[in-house]
Amino acid sequence: MDQFAVKVFVRLRPSVLDPAGEATKSASIKLGAEGIKSLRIGKMIEVKIEGNGENEVREKIDLLCDRLFANTVIEDYEYSLEKL
Amino acid sequence: MDNFTVGVVVFPGSNCDRDVSWALEGCLDIRTKYLWHESSDLSDVDAIVLPGGFSYGDYLRCGAIARFSPLINALDEFVKSGKRVLGICNGFQILTESGFLPGALVTNKNLNFICDDVELDIVSSKGGWFNNGDEKQTIKLPIAHGEGRYHCDSDTLKKLVDNELIALRYKNNPNGSSFDIAGITNEKGNVLGLMPHPERACDETIGGTDGLFTLKSLVLK
Numbered sequence: 001m002d003q004f005a006v007k008v009f010v011r012l013r014p015s016v017l018d019p020a021g022e023a024t025k026s027a028s029i030k031l032g033a034e035g036i037k038s039l040r041i042g043k044m045i046e047v048k049i050e051g052n053g054e055n056e057v058r059e060k061i062d063l064l065c066d067r068l069f070a071n072t073v074i075e076d077y078e079y080s081l082e083k084l
Numbered sequence: 085m086d087n088f089t090v091g092v093v094v095f096p097g098s099n100c101d102r103d104v105s106w107a108l109e110g111c112l113d114i115r116t117k118y119l120w121h122e123s124s125d126l127s128d129v130d131a132i133v134l135p136g137g138f139s140y141g142d143y144l145r146c147g148a149i150a151r152f153s154p155l156i157n158a159l160d161e162f163v164k165s166g167k168r169v170l171g172i173c174n175g176f177q178i179l180t181e182s183g184f185l186p187g188a189l190v191t192n193k194n195l196n197f198i199c200d201d202v203e204l205d206i207v208s209s210k211g212g213w214f215n216n217g218d219e220k221q222t223i224k225l226p227i228a229h230g231e232g233r234y235h236c237d238s239d240t241l242k243k244l245v246d247n248e249l250i251a252l253r254y255k256n257n258p259n260g261s262s263f264d265i266a267g268i269t270n271e272k273g274n275v276l277g278l279m280p281h282p283e284r285a286c287d288e289t290i291g292g293t294d295g296l297f298t299l300k301s302l303v304l305k
Binding site for chain 2 (some may be wrong): 003015017019020071073074083
């Protein structure tokens with residue numbers, strides 16, 4: 001069995017308004033940060049997972065992302081995978 | 085109402101289950117039964133309400149974890165058999181997360197948790213959930229949500245409009261919902277999801293009775 005560290009990034013689709021991102025952008029400007037054109041908030045999920053090789057682990061992670069971690073009506077996801 | 089029994093589903097974090105039960109039993113004399121979310125036996129209920137609240141603490145996304153409960157798995161057969169399912173607030177979020185209704189409910193545009201009475205236009209009475217006898221009827225129901233902004237893509241919205249699946253629209257959109265949508269049904273009409281709370285509008289002394297019709301319609305065959 002191989003063990004992998006996976007980092008999943010879940011983001012609101014570009015077409016979905018992100019009011020929390022907008023509020024944080026406004027606070028960033030109040031802090032004095034200049035030049036911020038856009039600020040959107042997503043989620044990062046860290047998973048440690050075992051499997052027989054990278055392909056099998058990718059299949060599991062694809063299922064998790066598609067059915068649980070992200071709601072694909074409003075969110076996109078991507079992930080990186082590192083063998084431990 | 086004979087032996088007709090409405091199942092009121094209880095998830096960890098549901099908090100409108102007792103209100104729904106009170107409205108059905110106390111105001112409408114309709115028998116109810118609480119259904120713990122781990123039960124998958126729906127054989128002795130004739131209709132189901134998914135009540136409001138914060139199932140599983142709204143972790144990950146509202147309704148995302150509740151979707152995997154044994155009861156929601158069993159709901160597929162129940163819906164296919166034509167029996168009626170009403171999802172209120174968090175119940176609506178669960179119905180969209182589990183794919184019984186299209187679209188999704190996301191954070192209110194102004195980021196506020198909104199607790200207010202709102203005026204709603206009845207757009208369609210598909211499934212008989214609303215009394216739409218007049219040309220255009222407006223009702224007033226309470227809302228209480230932080231994630232009630234209905235979102236769907238333009239193809240889905242067209243389908244909702246073309247098939248008359250939009251049940252309710254906000255008169256003054258409080259949360260930024262696409263097309264002012266407050267409630268929708270499935271194509272068959274036996275599943276309704278809405279953000280407003282009909283169970284909180286069942287008695288004149290606490291602010292109105294515009295919710296009675298929708299709850300009463302649970303007993304329609």
